[in-house]
Every structure is written in C-alpha cells, then in structure tokens.
Amino acid sequence: MPTARKLGRTTDQRRAMFRGMVTLLLDKGRIETTFARAKELKRIADKMITTGKKNTLAAKRAALAYITKEDVTKKLFDQIAPSFEARNGGYTRILKLGPRRGDGAEMAIIELVDYTPKDKKDKKEKEKEKKNKNKNKTEKKSKEGKTPEKEKKAEEPKAPEAEKAADTVAKPEE
Numbered sequence: 001m002p003t004a005r006k007l008g009r010t011t012d013q014r015r016a017m018f019r020g021m022v023t024l025l026l027d028k029g030r031i032e033t034t035f036a037r038a039k040e041l042k043r044i045a046d047k048m049i050t051t052g053k054k055n056t057l058a059a060k061r062a063a064l065a066y067i068t069k070e071d072v073t074k075k076l077f078d079q080i081a082p083s084f085e086a087r088n089g090g091y092t093r094i095l096k097l098g099p100r101r102g103d104g105a106e107m108a109i110i111e112l113v114d115y116t117p118k119d120k121k122d123k124k125e126k127e128k129e130k131k132n133k134n135k136n137k138t139e140k141k142s143k144e145g146k147t148p149e150k151e152k153k154a155e156e157p158k159a160p161e162a163e164k165a166a167d168t169v170a171k172p173e174e
Contacts, residue, residue, distance in 0.1 A: 005040050023068045030111035038094045038110040049091045052081030
C-alpha cells in the first residue's frame, strides 16, 4: 500500500510546506520545486481542485481550512475549478528540469494543465503604456498653462543669480 513521502520533515512541517505550496500553485499556476515534492504536491492540488468543482458551502469551508489565502480560495472556486469542469482528474502536470546546482536534487516544474505563461513582451508593452500615460498627463498640464512644481523650483533660483550677475556687470568701476 503506497504511503506519502516524508521528505525528511516532521508531519507538522510537511503539512505547512504543502499548504503553502498548494496556495502558491493555485495562485501563480506554475511553480518550480524538487521532483519528489512535486509528485506529492500533485496529489494534494488535484484533490483541492476536485473539492473546488463541488462548489458547495462545505467544500468552500474545507478549501478555506487548507488554503492559506482567501483570495486564492475565491480564485479556485470562481476561475480554476470551472475551467476543469469537463476534465475528470489530471489537473496538473510535472515537467522535469534536471539536477539542481549545489546538491544535485532532481528539479521539476509543476503547473496547472491549462496554464499559459505570460510573455515578457506583454510586460514590456504594459511599461510602454504607463510611460505614454505619464507623457500624456504632462502634455495636458503644459497645454493648460500649468507647469509642474519641479520646473517652477528650478526656475526660481536662476532668476536671482541672473540679476546679481547683471548688477555686477552694469556697475561701472570707480
């Protein structure tokens, strides 16, 4: 009869570790861990998604008792479980990465089956949009005749210095 892997930890430590890992997996959709942990996590995460598919008050309370963040529980019942409605099990996949540098532990990525990674291009486009919004705000202020405070502060010290320089040049030596 198969038993759970102990992973060199006490029961309480192991439970706490897997609670955190399940929460992170459901929140992010993909995490990197050791292969042994990923195999154990797969069992627990699949059970949590099955619980989410029931969508009853008892199921929500059971999920809240295990998942450490309320917003992740809400995401489980509102987004994740409905996306797996037609699937009967096998909600996660494990991809081997190879040995970890340092101790040689076999590493793996565990992810939800419908997980789609975000491209770096999307992040760059969002940054460009933010920059364009900031530029548009400054352009609107300049069109209205309002100058930013930084420009006003920069202009004030220049004016007295220019007057002092003009006074010294304009005074003839006697």
